[in-house]
Amino acid sequence: MDRVLVIDDELSIQTLLGRVLAQSGREIATVGSGRDGLKAAADLAPDVVVLDLRLPDASGLEVLRALRMRDPEMAVVIVTGYGEIGTAVEAMKQGAKDYLEKPFDNLDKLRLCISRTLEDVGARRALQRLQQLQARKLPQIALVGDSPATRALRDAVHRLAGSEADTFLILGESGTGKEVVASCLHYESPRRTFAFVDVNCAAIG
Template identity: 40%
Template sequence: MKTKGRVLLIDDDPGIRDAGFQVLSREGYEVELAGTAEEARRLISDYEFDVIVLDLKLPGAEGLELLREIKEEDPQAQVVVITAYGTVQVAVSAMKLGAADFLQKPFSPQELRLAVAKALEKRRLTLENIYLRQTLREKEGTLEFIGRSAAIRRVLEQAAMAAETDSTVLLTGESGTGKGLLARKIHEWSPRKEGPFVFVDCGTLVPTLFESELFGHVKGAFTGATTHKIGKFELANGGTIFFDEIGNISP
């Protein structure tokens, strides 16, 4: 079953961890728990989280320092900080370090649900903006088809029908005939048009890094993996992914 996202809840209070797990699991999130900063660091190094809920008062650790570490490793990480010792100064410090939201104990299940949902939406928008900037840099020419011939009309009619389905579409044709342009039009006409259109140039993919490009990786997954990397499939979530020159991929 598809989950809404992966959440890490870091708190030294077992009661809060258990309650938070129940609340967020029922909402459809995949939830991991950590009771110490050491546990949290291990989980963060092993997995990529959409939202991290962080207690600023952990045994043997400074919560703000852990928040700083998280944001340095993954600037797009969305962190909701919680504490029983909330002050305006602590909240301001956490926000300056990049926290997405601030909750003070005791908080209600609804407050937790709303904070995580807002942080998840912020992450989605952040990733989408990153991709849109990348797309604008790569985009060339116009997105409009020019042509009134019967052949062009047939192609566009078939593309419109394909856009209404969730099927994989294979576009064939000589180089320079507009396969990429047609792929964008299919995306624009589809129910996924509000999502991202992710372009993958298969001709430039390094075979040894193919899996990493498509699915991403965590820091330390292999030599040279110094940071977390978001894969193309995650960037395309809710939209369309287009593999250009897929025939260039080695079997």
């Protein structure tokens, strides 16, 4: 179940958000101060934080910075009052995902905002899981040895793997490990999640 933390000192807003989001099948926690919000975020690990810009003990921007310092991936939706759009834009620049304006006259917009943010969170986590799974499947290839020549070769492979070039020419006598070097280049590069295909050019034609 998706977990949403609401940080807002207005009881009416807490009640409204809690009711609307609970109707959508979300688990809701509400607190009324920045300090309590930071503690709740650490304890509950919410999927989304709905954060008011005006709190009794801190500004919403301060709480946003503290939340994202603890977790740079934390999804935060800012709640603003009339005339605070400039501050909401600043919050977006600092990493907030979206903002909502009080009063909440359009509850469908509120639901859509939270749903969209949760979908983004889910998509990001799914991508991270896929990348981790793919990384586990990568073959363990290494250039073994500690001679000056081998160390220089490892350094060259590491340096070139970060290049945006898509073609490398590897020279050497037969049996010197050109395919191993090519594999290392591939699996250290940003293209590591794609298949490494070995083609025998001598057999073509």
